[in-house]
Amino acid sequence: MRIALFNQKGGVGKTTTALNLAAAIFREGGQPLLLDLDPQCHLTVIHGSTPRDSGRSLFGFFQGIRALDELAIPWEGIGRLVPSHQQLIKVDSIFGKGPAILNKLRLGLDVIDESIPGNAAQNTIIDCCPYVGVLALNAIFACDVLLIPISTDYMSLQAAEQMTRTLEILEPVLKRRVERRYLLTRYDRRRNMSKDIQNQLRQRYDEEVLQTVISENVAIAESPSKKRDVFNHNASSVGAKDYMALYKELRQQNLI
Numbered sequence: 001m002r003i004a005l006f007n008q009k010g011g012v013g014k015t016t017t018a019l020n021l022a023a024a025i026f027r028e029g030g031q032p033l034l035l036d037l038d039p040q041c042h043l044t045v046i047h048g049s050t051p052r053d054s055g056r057s058l059f060g061f062f063q064g065i066r067a068l069d070e071l072a073i074p075w076e077g078i079g080r081l082v083p084s085h086q087q088l089i090k091v092d093s094i095f096g097k098g099p100a101i102l103n104k105l106r107l108g109l110d111v112i113d114e115s116i117p118g119n120a121a122q123n124t125i126i127d128c129c130p131y132v133g134v135l136a137l138n139a140i141f142a143c144d145v146l147l148i149p150i151s152t153d154y155m156s157l158q159a160a161e162q163m164t165r166t167l168e169i170l171e172p173v174l175k176r177r178v179e180r181r182y183l184l185t186r187y188d189r190r191r192n193m194s195k196d197i198q199n200q201l202r203q204r205y206d207e208e209v210l211q212t213v214i215s216e217n218v219a220i221a222e223s224p225s226k227k228r229d230v231f232n233h234n235a236s237s238v239g240a241k242d243y244m245a246l247y248k249e250l251r252q253q254n255l256i
């Protein structure tokens, strides 16, 4: 399955969730492929390998120089990563917005899926940038499900509404409803506000809101600076438990 982490709001846990969900898949015996589709390269920096040559990043894929498989580098304890590069910021201005460029990632991932013997499902996780442009549209067009992290604060409810409106505009082009799940992140059980926001989100989006919430947790916050996922950093932390619960819930829904 292909899961894209997207929200037009920054700092909500897209990159954190991409990393730790991939790590959970690996721990359960999978070999996920991570794509860093954000020119800010946060995921690539956590991996510790920003390519000097933009052609060796996703930019090379959009230029048509290299296939995704050629660009993927191993990530111990996680799977594989197709790295980002600052040059990705230029994709909008260089390649425009025609259907060929918007479907490029979907077709590139199809090539990888077809190359897997017996068509075993490749779990692909796409970390997006926080704006709607060629990059995010590629992710939305390519994914089976959009995972929308919502950090547990009131501004995030507005951001969720904005996401809904964006998808409503895109769906006539896609000719399908974009499958989506909302994930509450940075959840603080001691605050009444957390429960209130969770209830409001449920009222509005019903079953599309995942039961799992990701707690505000120090191990989650610390681990990227050590270039680790939360399981490697502290396997018994609340953060590690929450991300494993997320994996299990998505698996139960056949989204992984």
Ligand SMILES: Nc1ncnc2c1ncn2[C@@H]1O[C@H](COP(=O)(O)OP(=O)(O)O)[C@@H](O)[C@H]1O
Pocket (backbone or CB within 6 Å): 009, 010, 011, 012, 013, 014, 015, 016, 017, 042, 185, 186, 187, 214, 215, 216, 217, 218, 220, 221, 222, 224
């Ligand atoms: N559950 C959490 N608990 C504590 N800190 C978190 C949590 N989720 C994310 N963070 C921190 O919040 C910041 C933004 O998260 P990030 O995943 O980079 O957001 P985004 O990719 O949406 O911009 C990072 O410093 C990250 O370590």
Ligand SMILES: [Mg+2]
Pocket (backbone or CB within 6 Å): 014, 015, 016, 038, 042, 128
């Ligand atoms: Mg990010």
